[in-house]
Amino acid sequence: MKKNFLEKLPKEAHKYSHGTVGVIAGSSEYSGAAVLCVGGARRGGSGYINYIYQDELSRNLVLSAYPDVVARKSTKDMMVDCWIVGPGSPELERKFSTPTSKYAVLDSDAMRFAKDFNSEFVVITPHEGEARKLGFAVGDGDFGRRASALEMAQALGCVVVLKGHRTVVASPEGLVVVDELAGPELATAGTGDILTGLIGSMLASWKPKTLKDVVVVVFKAISAHALAAKAASQELNPITSSDILQYLPIILNQ
Numbered sequence: 001m002k003k004n005f006l007e008k009l010p011k012e013a014h015k016y017s018h019g020t021v022g023v024i025a026g027s028s029e030y031s032g033a034a035v036l037c038v039g040g041a042r043r044g045g046s047g048y049i050n051y052i053y054q055d056e057l058s059r060n061l062v063l064s065a066y067p068d069v070v071a072r073k074s075t076k077d078m079m080v081d082c083w084i085v086g087p088g089s090p091e092l093e094r095k096f097s098t099p100t101s102k103y104a105v106l107d108s109d110a111m112r113f114a115k116d117f118n119s120e121f122v123v124i125t126p127h128e129g130e131a132r133k134l135g136f137a138v139g140d141g142d143f144g145r146r147a148s149a150l151e152m153a154q155a156l157g158c159v160v161v162l163k164g165h166r167t168v169v170a171s172p173e174g175l176v177v178v179d180e181l182a183g184p185e186l187a188t189a190g191t192g193d194i195l196t197g198l199i200g201s202m203l204a205s206w207k208p209k210t211l212k213d214v215v216v217v218v219f220k221a222i223s224a225h226a227l228a229a230k231a232a233s234q235e236l237n238p239i240t241s242s243d244i245l246q247y248l249p250i251i252l253n254q
Contacts, residue, residue, distance in 0.1 A: 033088020044201025
Protein backbone atom coordinates (compact mmCIF):
# COMPACT_ATOMS: atom_id res chain seq x y z
CA MET A 1 0.00 0.00 0.00
CA LYS A 2 1.28 3.46 -0.95
CA LYS A 3 2.49 5.39 2.12
CA ASN A 4 2.03 8.83 0.52
CA PHE A 5 5.18 10.41 1.92
CA LEU A 6 5.22 12.89 -0.95
CA GLU A 7 2.38 14.94 -2.35
CA LYS A 8 1.16 13.77 -5.75
CA LEU A 9 1.94 16.41 -8.34
CA PRO A 10 -0.77 17.61 -10.72
CA LYS A 11 -0.07 17.58 -14.45
CA GLU A 12 0.25 21.35 -14.52
CA ALA A 13 2.90 21.47 -11.74
CA HIS A 14 5.99 23.62 -12.21
CA LYS A 15 9.11 24.16 -10.11
CA TYR A 16 7.57 26.92 -8.01
CA SER A 17 4.13 25.42 -7.50
CA HIS A 18 5.09 22.49 -5.29
CA GLY A 19 7.17 24.28 -2.71
CA THR A 20 10.14 26.60 -2.42
CA VAL A 21 12.59 26.63 0.47
CA GLY A 22 15.45 28.77 1.69
CA VAL A 23 18.26 27.03 3.55
CA ILE A 24 20.66 28.84 5.89
CA ALA A 25 23.07 26.16 7.10
CA GLY A 26 26.71 25.29 7.51
CA SER A 27 29.74 27.27 8.62
CA SER A 28 33.44 27.25 7.94
CA GLU A 29 33.81 24.58 10.62
CA TYR A 30 30.76 22.50 9.75
CA SER A 31 30.38 22.91 6.01
CA GLY A 32 29.32 19.28 5.58
CA ALA A 33 26.14 19.98 7.51
CA ALA A 34 25.07 22.34 4.74
CA VAL A 35 25.51 19.58 2.15
CA LEU A 36 23.48 17.11 4.21
CA CYS A 37 20.71 19.58 5.05
CA VAL A 38 20.34 20.72 1.45
CA GLY A 39 20.42 17.07 0.40
CA GLY A 40 17.50 16.32 2.70
CA ALA A 41 15.62 19.32 1.34
CA ARG A 42 16.14 18.18 -2.26
CA ARG A 43 14.39 14.89 -1.48
CA GLY A 44 11.35 16.31 0.33
CA GLY A 45 9.25 17.35 -2.65
CA SER A 46 10.10 21.03 -3.00
CA GLY A 47 10.75 22.15 -6.54
CA TYR A 48 13.12 25.03 -5.86
CA ILE A 49 15.92 25.10 -3.28
CA ASN A 50 17.69 28.33 -2.37
CA TYR A 51 20.91 28.02 -0.37
CA ILE A 52 21.94 31.19 1.49
CA TYR A 53 25.58 30.69 2.33
CA GLN A 54 27.68 32.11 5.14
CA ASP A 55 31.08 31.00 3.83
CA GLU A 56 32.59 30.13 0.47
CA LEU A 57 33.58 26.57 1.40
CA SER A 58 29.99 25.62 2.23
CA ARG A 59 28.76 27.27 -0.95
CA ASN A 60 31.27 25.41 -3.11
CA LEU A 61 30.57 22.04 -1.50
CA VAL A 62 26.79 22.43 -1.85
CA LEU A 63 26.96 23.48 -5.52
CA SER A 64 29.46 20.72 -6.30
CA ALA A 65 27.10 18.14 -4.86
CA TYR A 66 23.84 19.72 -6.10
CA PRO A 67 24.19 21.97 -9.16
CA ASP A 68 20.39 22.35 -9.30
CA VAL A 69 20.43 24.41 -6.07
CA VAL A 70 20.49 28.22 -6.30
CA ALA A 71 23.16 29.78 -4.06
CA ARG A 72 22.60 33.31 -2.78
CA LYS A 73 24.50 35.66 -0.48
CA SER A 74 21.42 37.32 0.97
CA THR A 75 17.80 36.66 1.83
CA LYS A 76 16.81 40.10 0.53
CA ASP A 77 13.60 40.11 -1.51
CA MET A 78 13.33 36.32 -1.31
CA MET A 79 9.94 34.69 -0.97
CA VAL A 80 9.85 31.04 0.04
CA ASP A 81 7.29 28.70 1.54
CA CYS A 82 9.67 27.46 4.23
CA TRP A 83 12.88 28.65 5.86
CA ILE A 84 15.32 25.99 7.09
CA VAL A 85 17.84 27.57 9.41
CA GLY A 86 20.66 26.44 11.64
CA PRO A 87 22.16 23.01 10.84
CA GLY A 88 25.93 23.20 11.19
CA SER A 89 25.77 26.73 12.57
CA PRO A 90 26.54 26.38 16.29
CA GLU A 91 26.87 30.14 16.43
CA LEU A 92 25.38 31.84 13.41
CA GLU A 93 28.30 33.64 11.80
CA ARG A 94 26.28 36.69 10.89
CA LYS A 95 22.94 38.04 11.93
CA PHE A 96 20.32 36.81 9.52
CA SER A 97 16.91 38.16 8.66
CA THR A 98 14.27 36.32 6.68
CA PRO A 99 11.16 37.58 4.94
CA THR A 100 7.93 36.15 6.32
CA SER A 101 7.15 32.58 5.34
CA LYS A 102 4.38 30.13 6.11
CA TYR A 103 6.75 27.61 7.71
CA ALA A 104 10.16 27.53 9.35
CA VAL A 105 12.31 24.66 10.63
CA LEU A 106 15.02 25.69 13.07
CA ASP A 107 17.98 23.71 14.38
CA SER A 108 21.14 24.37 16.38
CA ASP A 109 21.73 28.03 17.29
CA ALA A 110 18.68 29.20 15.33
CA MET A 111 16.34 27.53 17.81
CA ARG A 112 16.82 30.38 20.25
CA PHE A 113 14.77 32.53 17.85
CA ALA A 114 11.81 30.12 17.84
CA LYS A 115 9.47 32.26 19.89
CA ASP A 116 9.90 35.33 17.71
CA PHE A 117 10.51 33.86 14.27
CA ASN A 118 8.39 35.49 11.57
CA SER A 119 6.62 32.37 10.29
CA GLU A 120 3.11 31.13 10.94
CA PHE A 121 4.22 27.59 11.77
CA VAL A 122 7.63 27.03 13.41
CA VAL A 123 9.25 23.64 14.02
CA ILE A 124 12.39 23.12 16.13
CA THR A 125 14.52 19.98 16.16
CA PRO A 126 16.56 19.75 19.39
CA HIS A 127 18.36 16.76 20.81
CA GLU A 128 18.56 16.54 24.61
CA GLY A 129 21.69 18.67 24.88
CA GLU A 130 20.17 21.42 22.77
CA ALA A 131 16.97 21.28 24.81
CA ARG A 132 19.01 21.94 27.93
CA LYS A 133 20.67 24.93 26.24
CA LEU A 134 17.19 26.29 25.57
CA GLY A 135 16.47 25.99 29.30
CA PHE A 136 14.46 22.75 29.34
CA ALA A 137 15.46 19.62 31.21
CA VAL A 138 14.52 16.35 29.49
CA GLY A 139 12.87 13.76 31.68
CA ASP A 140 13.70 10.06 31.73
CA GLY A 141 11.90 7.39 29.77
CA ASP A 142 8.98 7.76 27.39
CA PHE A 143 6.80 9.62 29.86
CA GLY A 144 9.54 12.08 30.78
CA ARG A 145 10.47 12.76 27.15
CA ARG A 146 6.84 13.27 26.17
CA ALA A 147 6.31 15.69 29.02
CA SER A 148 9.48 17.61 28.20
CA ALA A 149 8.65 17.93 24.50
CA LEU A 150 5.16 19.17 25.33
CA GLU A 151 6.53 21.66 27.84
CA MET A 152 8.88 23.08 25.20
CA ALA A 153 6.13 23.23 22.58
CA GLN A 154 3.78 25.14 24.84
CA ALA A 155 6.43 27.48 26.24
CA LEU A 156 7.87 28.37 22.84
CA GLY A 157 4.64 28.22 20.84
CA CYS A 158 6.02 25.89 18.19
CA VAL A 159 6.13 22.24 17.14
CA VAL A 160 8.99 20.41 18.86
CA VAL A 161 10.84 17.42 17.43
CA LEU A 162 12.77 16.05 20.43
CA LYS A 163 15.29 13.81 18.72
CA GLY A 164 16.79 10.66 20.18
CA HIS A 165 15.66 7.11 20.90
CA ARG A 166 11.90 7.23 20.21
CA THR A 167 11.81 10.77 18.83
CA VAL A 168 8.89 12.78 20.23
CA VAL A 169 6.84 15.33 18.27
CA ALA A 170 4.73 17.74 20.33
CA SER A 171 2.56 20.72 19.44
CA PRO A 172 1.40 23.68 21.56
CA GLU A 173 -2.15 22.35 21.27
CA GLY A 174 -1.16 19.26 23.25
CA LEU A 175 -0.75 16.72 20.44
CA VAL A 176 2.12 14.32 21.18
CA VAL A 177 3.29 11.46 18.93
CA VAL A 178 6.30 9.16 19.29
CA ASP A 179 8.35 7.53 16.55
CA GLU A 180 8.77 3.78 16.97
CA LEU A 181 10.55 3.05 13.68
CA ALA A 182 14.04 4.49 14.17
CA GLY A 183 16.84 2.33 15.48
CA PRO A 184 20.50 2.73 16.45
CA GLU A 185 21.49 2.99 12.78
CA LEU A 186 20.60 6.69 13.02
CA ALA A 187 23.24 7.22 15.72
CA THR A 188 25.79 8.73 13.36
CA ALA A 189 26.84 12.30 12.65
CA GLY A 190 24.76 14.30 10.19
CA THR A 191 21.46 12.42 10.36
CA GLY A 192 19.80 15.35 12.13
CA ASP A 193 20.92 17.75 9.40
CA ILE A 194 19.24 15.58 6.78
CA LEU A 195 16.05 15.36 8.83
CA THR A 196 15.83 19.13 9.28
CA GLY A 197 16.11 19.68 5.52
CA LEU A 198 13.62 16.91 4.77
CA ILE A 199 11.03 18.27 7.21
CA GLY A 200 11.27 21.77 5.76
CA SER A 201 10.97 20.59 2.18
CA MET A 202 7.98 18.37 2.93
CA LEU A 203 6.21 21.22 4.73
CA ALA A 204 6.81 23.50 1.74
CA SER A 205 5.48 20.85 -0.63
CA TRP A 206 2.45 19.65 1.33
CA LYS A 207 1.54 23.15 2.61
CA PRO A 208 -0.45 21.98 5.67
CA LYS A 209 -3.04 24.51 6.83
CA THR A 210 -3.44 23.58 10.51
CA LEU A 211 -1.07 22.82 13.38
CA LYS A 212 -2.36 19.26 13.49
CA ASP A 213 -1.59 18.82 9.80
CA VAL A 214 1.89 20.28 10.33
CA VAL A 215 2.52 17.53 12.90
CA VAL A 216 1.29 14.93 10.40
CA VAL A 217 3.75 16.12 7.74
CA VAL A 218 6.61 16.36 10.25
CA PHE A 219 5.91 12.79 11.35
CA LYS A 220 5.87 11.62 7.72
CA ALA A 221 9.39 13.04 7.36
CA ILE A 222 10.59 11.38 10.57
CA SER A 223 9.18 8.03 9.43
CA ALA A 224 10.73 8.25 5.96
CA HIS A 225 14.09 9.24 7.50
CA ALA A 226 13.98 6.25 9.86
CA LEU A 227 12.98 3.81 7.12
CA ALA A 228 15.75 5.06 4.81
CA ALA A 229 18.28 4.39 7.56
CA LYS A 230 16.89 0.90 8.11
CA ALA A 231 16.99 0.15 4.39
CA ALA A 232 20.59 1.33 4.17
CA SER A 233 21.61 -0.75 7.17
CA GLN A 234 20.33 -3.93 5.52
CA GLU A 235 23.01 -3.63 2.85
CA LEU A 236 25.70 -1.47 4.47
CA ASN A 237 27.28 -1.69 7.89
CA PRO A 238 28.02 0.70 9.41
CA ILE A 239 25.99 3.30 7.57
CA THR A 240 26.74 6.99 7.23
CA SER A 241 24.46 9.98 6.73
CA SER A 242 25.30 10.03 3.03
CA ASP A 243 23.93 6.49 2.76
CA ILE A 244 20.60 7.69 4.14
CA LEU A 245 20.41 10.33 1.42
CA GLN A 246 20.91 7.62 -1.20
CA TYR A 247 18.07 5.50 0.17
CA LEU A 248 15.56 8.29 0.78
CA PRO A 249 14.19 8.36 -2.80
CA ILE A 250 13.43 4.64 -2.59
CA ILE A 251 11.49 5.05 0.65
CA LEU A 252 9.73 8.26 -0.35
CA ASN A 253 8.39 6.58 -3.48
CA GLN A 254 6.65 3.85 -1.47
